[in-house]
Amino acid sequence: MALLNIARPGANFRAMVIFITAIPLVFVVSGLAIRYAAFASISAEPTFEAYARTLCRWDCSWYVGIAEKGYERFPIANQSNVGRWGFFPLYPMIVGMIGTVFPFPTIVVATITSIACSYAACVVAWPLLEKNVRAYVLYCAFLLSGPFSFHFTTFLTEPLFVLLTSIVFLALKRSNYLAAGLFSALLSATRVVGAFVVFATVIQMFKDYRQQGGAIRSFPVWVFGRPDLLIAILISPAGLFAYILFLYLTVGDGFAFLHVQRAFGRVAGNVFLYLWEGLSAMPTAGWIPTAPQWSAFAAIGGLALCGVLAFRKQYGAAVFCAICITLPLITNLASMVRYVVGLAPLTIMLMQLLSASKLTWLAALALFLGACYPMTKAWIGGYLALV
């Protein structure tokens, strides 16, 4: 509470900095304690490495493989059809590079790096949350001690994706297109959907242009007349293109990251059919929704939140988030919960909405902290909805 008071309007700059940096730190510690307790309840090995290894589930092991061994060529060893090509390189590259400096196992380095990324993502979100103290506390709790905090603190791309998304949207908020473009390039090397943040950049350019009184029809002329804008747009997908070139040179197929999805059983299909199949996968006993139902709820809820973003005139963020949900949905509902909770513009707005009244804020905070323990156990136990 003392921390909350020092962040009130009128507080001095130093106090504000202490608040902004201390709040996520508090939740780093509480989150570690809660998740470790969940781990300790099922493990007899009380080490940080064992904790980090236990929380490394599903895609995490692929990223460990990339950080340690890089990408394979074709044919893949051990008669496998599934190459690592589907997993984007930036985050495992960063972890791999840090790992060369520190003499720790990859998963330990990755876990610490992920916590650092999520911490930084919280700090970057402060201005995006309009310096709303309650929303900031809630956002930090959500990322670092919340029900899905394991996604943001283990070796998945979510920690870096959330951080880079926040930086891009902060740069756009400040109309710094070149910075937005450069960080978009990094985002596009983190996950394939990162490339689509370029639409948010163009939308922000259009918004700024219109605010300056420009006519709609002459917008392209304005963009072509400004080389800095052209560079910002063209550099945004540079990370994706660099990865395509790398795959072409190593595998012979620049789109191997897409084509390998076949080996994971992902096939392009009818989005509505996938949603219907998910919703209609009723539980055989009890009332708790099944994993496909949770995934369908997450997709629908995420798209609804995109609608709210659009209603609040955050068109760029709405378009970006809608693409980030719809694109994987074309192939099936797998990982949908993780994809939705990893969309910073959505969660930032949700935290603002939940902070509108003190009661909802307190309830959400209690829910986040209370759900961290059972959800971490579910993650460790391999609950499919959390994949």
Place this chain on the structure above:
Amino acid sequence: MPWSNIAAAQSRAAVLGGYALALALAGAEISILALAVHPKVGPDYRAYYIDRTTTCLNRDAVGSYTIGETISFKREGHKQANNIKVCGWSGPAGDGTHSLGETSRLRVNVTRPSLGGLKATLEMSAVLRPPQTEQRVVVLVNGILAHKMVLSGKEPQQVSFVIPQAALAGAKTLEIAFDYLDGIPPTRSASNIYKRAIKLVSFRLNETGEKLSPTDLISGP
């Protein structure tokens, strides 16, 4: 030169430099895209990943095989069976190895005492989901149609057929492909790589001149 002119010249240079960088970025991205739409991959890669014309990704796998030897596809025989499985198999489970996808392949280097004909004997059962009552399987040896069968019931059936001479002509390696016409996907929208059709229990090749036991002579339809 007045300062204003220097500033203007620098500004012009910055603008030109900006356009040059934008052009370079656009050029690089278009070039990479042009490379990517023309992949340099082999036919097996193309068929499985790009064209999706097969669910069975061909590999170099080939196991050695001596005529008369029975290879078990149950758990106890997995070491030997793994050597001859090329693709399209999952397991073994307790009582056999499931087919996976629309085609499965086995490949063997055959050591033959003579150059006579060969007879294949397979023990296999159908994977069925009501209302489906049968599985149609087409067997090709070295690309030549060898046998068509219809499996019904959940109990394993022994199926024997003579491999056509055309498939054997001078061949030391036999590639046996199973095409499943009625594979069952786990869900309506699931990928065809997950289809199930049969469970293979054992595989054997005999020379056709060899005297066979009565059970060997029970053949599929």
